[in-house]
Amino acid sequence: MHERSLVKTLIEQVLEEGRVRGLGRIHEVRLQIGEFSGVEPSLVESAFAEMASESWDTAVRLTVEVVPLTATCLTCSEAFHVESFRFVCPRCGGGNVQVTAGEELRLVSVRAERQTACEGVRP
Amino acid sequence: MSAETIPIQKDIQSQRRAEAEAWRRSLTARGILCVNMISSPGAGKTSLLQAMARHWSGRPKMAVLVGDIATDRDAQRLAPLVPVRQLTTGGACHLELPLVRNGWDQLDQDGLEFLFIENIGNLVCPASHDLGEHLRVVVLSVTEGDDKPGKYPKAFRTSQACVINKIDLLPYVPFSLSAVTEDAHLVRSDLPVMAVSALNGDGIAAWCGFLVAQRQQLLRDANLDL
Numbered sequence: 001m002h003e004r005s006l007v008k009t010l011i012e013q014v015l016e017e018g019r020v021r022g023l024g025r026i027h028e029v030r031l032q033i034g035e036f037s038g039v040e041p042s043l044v045e046s047a048f049a050e051m052a053s054e055s056w057d058t059a060v061r062l063t064v065e066v067v068p069l070t071a072t073c074l075t076c077s078e079a080f081h082v083e084s085f086r087f088v089c090p091r092c093g094g095g096n097v098q099v100t101a102g103e104e105l106r107l108v109s110v111r112a113e114r115q116t117a118c119e120g121v122r123p
Numbered sequence: 124m125s126a127e128t129i130p131i132q133k134d135i136q137s138q139r140r141a142e143a144e145a146w147r148r149s150l151t152a153r154g155i156l157c158v159n160m161i162s163s164p165g166a167g168k169t170s171l172l173q174a175m176a177r178h179w180s181g182r183p184k185m186a187v188l189v190g191d192i193a194t195d196r197d198a199q200r201l202a203p204l205v206p207v208r209q210l211t212t213g214g215a216c217h218l219e220l221p222l223v224r225n226g227w228d229q230l231d232q233d234g235l236e237f238l239f240i241e242n243i244g245n246l247v248c249p250a251s252h253d254l255g256e257h258l259r260v261v262v263l264s265v266t267e268g269d270d271k272p273g274k275y276p277k278a279f280r281t282s283q284a285c286v287i288n289k290i291d292l293l294p295y296v297p298f299s300l301s302a303v304t305e306d307a308h309l310v311r312s313d314l315p316v317m318a319v320s321a322l323n324g325d326g327i328a329a330w331c332g333f334l335v336a337q338r339q340q341l342l343r344d345a346n347l348d349l
Contacts, residue, residue: 021130028126036276038130038247085276085280086309087309087310089313094312096313097312105136106133106134106135108128108131109132110130111128
């Protein structure tokens with residue numbers, strides 16, 4: 001169980017992005033969690049609910065999008081969803097497959113107020 | 124003041140990944156093959172390392188960083204055979220790179236060819252943490268059952284080799300080597316599966332030979348002649 005340390009990293013990165021971009025109050029953090037990331041979304045959500053109040057005075061909402069585990073067969077080029085973590089091509093039955101999505105832990109965006117019109121660095 | 128959506132699109136583990144990659148490169152440059160061993164508690168990681176150390180008896184030269192939540196019992200078992208450092212997590216269920224680096228700094232590194240990291244006994248969280256290893260090895264003992272690869276897919280998918288330990292117990296337990304291999308290959312089709320007994324030494328020479336070949340490949344890929 002390492003969700004708390006991930007949430008700590010997530011909050012540090014949101015704070016850092018806020019500093020670099022000159023953001024004011026943060027309303028929402030959007031996070032993508034891959035189906036095969038090894039991280040349980042509900043545990044991330046509960047850890048965030050607890051730890052966010054230690055970092056921000058106002059409520060910050062976490063929105064999690066779960067990214068399905070998908071792969072491409074390197075033998076027949078079939079793109080497919082990996083069912084039950086069986087990394088086998090449903091078309092040709094081959095096991096030489098490459099994961100294309102579903103392993104990520106990505107800070108997608110934040111919904112925030114800008115401190116001033118000219119402050120902050122745009123990406 | 125109205126809020127707006129600010130796109131960031133950042134992998135929150137990018138810094139950890141970069142640190143692990145940098146350490147892996149520095150080990151490669153010194154000709155050291157780093158192996159991260161993961162398993163459930165009691166699968167026999169320490170016994171396997173003892174058997175390997177006895178088999179090699181000083182050549183090639185190996186060292187071990189051994190992780191546990193508490194006690195230095197594993198380090199005490201290995202200390203008569205190889206340079207070893209105990210890493211104690213104080214409760215954490217997996218090793219992370221800073222703790223490994225700290226142990227590494229205290230290790231006798233002279234002439235080292237293999238560094239083994241014995242992770243915390245746990246088939247879940249260690250699979251999500253890159254420790255800068257060249258090779259991740261999942262160790263499974265026959266008493267745990269041959270259905271484990273499918274139940275812990277990340278541990279088997281992210282490993283480059285699987286060692287089945289305690290095969291001396293095969294006559295007494297319902298465990299099929301072909302069934303476990305088949306299940307592991309549904310998770311990772313090219314996973315080498317090697318059967319050993321750390322207790323009586325069966326399969327240890329072949330397993331050690333596999334590791335030596337892996338290191339030679341690493342040196343060739345890095346254009347090193349060490």
